[in-house]
Amino acid sequence: MNCLLCADVHLKEAEKAYCLFVLNELVFLCEREKCGALFFAGDVFDSRPDAEALRGDFRACLDRLSPDVRVFFLPGNHEELRASGMPALESLDFGRARLLSEKPFSFEVLDGSSELLALPFQKDYSDYRSWEVPPKTGALRILLAHGTVPGITYTGPEEDDDGGVLDADIFAYFGADLAALGHLHGHSVTAFGKTCVAYPGSARVWREGEAGPRQVLVFSTDKMPPRPRPLALAAAGEYRVVPVYAAPGGDLRGPDEKEMAGWKAADWLRLEVSGVVEDEVPVMDALREMQAGLKKKFRRVTQSAENLSVLQGISSHPLARRFLEKWEKDAGRYSASGDAYFLARLKGLAAIKEILEGKK
Ligand SMILES: [Mn+2]
Known part of the structure; x- marks a missing residue:
């Protein structure tokens, strides 16, 4: 049997x-x-x-x-x-x-x-x-x-x-x-x-x-x-951790249509926003807007901002500006999925933040 x-x-x-x-x-x-x-x-x-x-x-x-x-x-x-x-x-x-x-x-x-x-x-x-x-x-x-x-x-x-x-x-x-x-x-x-x-x-x-x-x-x-x-x-769908990358000025890069193609309406998405940003308020507003949009398509959408850090003046500091200019020029060297590219910005800015705050 x-x-x-x-x-x-x-x-x-x-x-x-x-x-x-x-x-x-x-x-x-x-x-x-x-x-x-x-x-x-x-x-x-x-x-x-x-x-x-x-x-x-x-x-x-x-x-x-x-x-x-x-x-x-x-x-x-x-x-x-x-x-x-x-x-x-x-x-x-x-x-x-x-x-x-x-x-x-x-x-x-x-x-x-x-x-x-x-x-x-x-x-x-x-x-x-x-x-x-x-x-x-x-x-x-x-x-x-x-x-x-x-x-x-x-x-x-x-x-x-x-x-x-x-x-x-x-x-x-x-x-x-x-x-x-x-x-x-x-x-x-x-x-x-x-x-x-x-x-x-x-x-x-x-x-x-x-x-x-x-x-x-x-x-x-x-x-x-x-x-x-x-x-x-x-x-049953699946639980998915979805990285969302915040630019210093607050623009968010979330999942695109191509990435979401295989996802199901029964899925539970957890948006994890990361980045070094000028101001947390517009980032969180944009994140909630993204969350509301995705809630129309998926069973449940939760979010976390544990990996978001704030440093006023980050985007205008010469060291950060030189880094971001180089980072933008390097876009073509990264794969289409983009995660590594956006993680590179996160790691670079986090390191610069440590330097500027005198930790290194
Ligand atoms: Mn149980």
Whole structure:
């Protein structure tokens, strides 16, 4: 049986159209790959109110799957967010999706050759040795969970610090062949002992910095060891850092039509303006104008001016003027993409600024 594993879809009412676009693609890929099971490894919804608001759309989308496809919905930490005063997750109708919320685990035989051990998100899993998990009988045991694994995956500062730490020994202790995981939004497939530890990564761009294609994993329960294969989600778009170069006088050079040709409406652009300028105010005005224009074409456009520095008189100083004259004459020596050319101006002016400020 082929299976599709996805995680961290974070369906959110405020971004409904985009989120459902991604969910539709998940369903499409599940059908195309002839999958018999679809696993959601936590954070299907961005919060409990989002689960309540979007469950009907979620149900309707899943109804488009072939009748024999089984859908499993493991709750993550986000299903618990803003949950006070909201209905219990178990009281909401998720249609075809079977909610695996039983703590500390639930267990079932999937088909003749595989079995599923599901661990919904818990702050603490440390008593796992006291759980009465049935001994492994199938050829393939899938452990579905939502959390971080110290020593295997990077658990740096950008991830939520809200518990959910899975001791890697859990996988060996329960004889898991495949740990199908959510929570970390980066993609990784790692061998750990006899277990393949697989994070598809977030199925959509959820926050700043989630670069690279968003993916799901496809694997077969008939093959040992399981080798999950990533598939990119076109509907999710990509997070792109877009350099914007400010001239000393304030003119901005942003992405041109040619560069943007391959970008999608679902993309999230982060405009990073850099330069040594006379005055910050007109630069920021121009940047916001560029941002507003791009917002009409792309899902989200954010900006940063961390690499912008101000030095009054930079463009009229003789040293800077000589440098800029030479820089302008050198235009033809640089490639069409232009980044190196504009970076040369940035580096040159930054060095001159240091000299003028007496740092060198
Ligand atoms: Mn998440």
